[in-house]
Structure formats: C-alpha cells, structure tokens
Amino acid sequence: MDLRKLLENVKCGSTNIDDALDSLKNLPYEDIGYANIDHHRQIRNGYPEVIYCEGKSDEHILGIIGKMVEKKSNILGTRCRIETFEKIKNIYPNCEYEELSKILKIRNNEIHNNGKGKIVVVSGGTSDIPVADEAYYTAKFLGNDVERVYDVGVAGIHRLLNKIHILQRARVVIVVAGMEGALPSVVGGLVDVPVIAVPTSVGYGANFGGLSALLTMLNSCASGISVVNIDNGFGAGYLASTINKLD
Structure with missing residues (x-):
C-alpha cells in the first residue's frame, strides 16, 4: 500500500475518511487463521512480505x-x-515462474530500478546456478540492475x-559456491565492495551438504565478506538489494 498517496487523497478530498479507514483496518497485519500477513512490511522495510512456499499447502499459498x-x-x-505455480497461473495469469530457482513472481505494480549501482552474481559451477539464480531473481525483483557471471570457479581461475x-x-x-567454497575469498581479494558469500550443498560426501563450504567462507x-546460510540465495539477493539502495 502507498500510504503517502492514500493520505494525499484524503487531504485533497478524492478519498473520504471512512474509505481510508477501511483501507487501513488490516494494518499492520491480517490474521487469516493459518497466517498473519504482514501488510505493513513494505512501509517499514521497503519491500512487501515474501512467501516461502516450501512446506506450505497450495491452498495456503493461494490464500496468502x-x-x-x-x-x-x-x-x-x-x-x-x-x-503450485500452474495452479496459481490459472487464477493469476500475470504470474511468472523461474524453473531452475523455483522463484514465483506476480507484479501488481511497476518495479522501479532504485539501486545505486550494479549487483553481480557469481557462481563457482553450473551446479550452483539454481541457488545463484534465486539470488539473481530476488535482487532483480526488488528493483536492482543485476548481472550474472557463472561457472568461474577456482578450478579454472583464468575464467x-x-x-x-x-x-x-x-x-x-x-x-x-559449493565443494570447498573457496571462491568468495578469491573474489574478496579482487574487489573493494561488499561480498556476500552463499555456500551451496553441491559437493561429494565430505562436503557434508554444504557445511564444509560454509565453514570455509566463515573462515x-x-x-569485507559476509556469509548467509547454505543454499540461501534469497537471503543474499535481499541483503545485496538493501546494501545497493543505501546512500
């Protein structure tokens, strides 16, 4: 909700007070039984609430x-x-889906690019692309200029x-990056901007489902390197967007 626009409409008389109160009655959140939807989040944080679909039923996702x-x-x-996307698409034709990253998008308002610069998403290998794409599409959806540089891991550093x-x-x-997770350290030594490291669960047995990559990145x-959780491309994209919009 654009609260400023609503208040301006009340001020100029194009919206009456009762209609304005009706629009605000579910702020800061709306209790629908199985979820408390945080409609106020965009006012506080600049972005609407994001739906984590894993573990939710299709009916609950559609309700939210x-x-x-x-x-x-x-x-x-x-x-x-x-x-789930196919069910949603039948109801909301403007719904879009990124199959590799499992990202669902519905645009009800124009998304303006209000970042101060470019976010670059780097992946160690092709197997890391689903997580990298989650970061890419998250940052892009939140209004940033984003570029991808994929499959440039340390096994062939010339790439x-x-x-x-x-x-x-x-x-x-x-x-x-997955496997041993060394790539963020290399990138961190080459740039003068924040680096957000994302360990992936890609790797053989001693990778421990991404734990070895996580520990490498933490150490x-x-x-100038921060680290998000294993396979958390969304968290990295969101954090990068927040940094990119700082003055």
Missing part, C-alpha cells in the same frame, strides 16, 4: 497471495513447486580473471 493481491502488493515466492572488469564495476558482489581471510 489472494490477500496480498487485494492490497495490490508485488508478490515474490521462493522454493515454489512447479505444480574469473577474464571477468574481473565486471566484478570491479559492481557495488555488491554475491558469490555462490575467509579476505576482508
């Missing part, structure tokens, strides 16, 4: 979307099953060095 559509919110869903000009033009770099000797 319905209430958010009533408020004309833009909707981002993560970890969405393709079967990364060939893209150094792209990295050095970024305002924030997201680095997604990085390069400065």
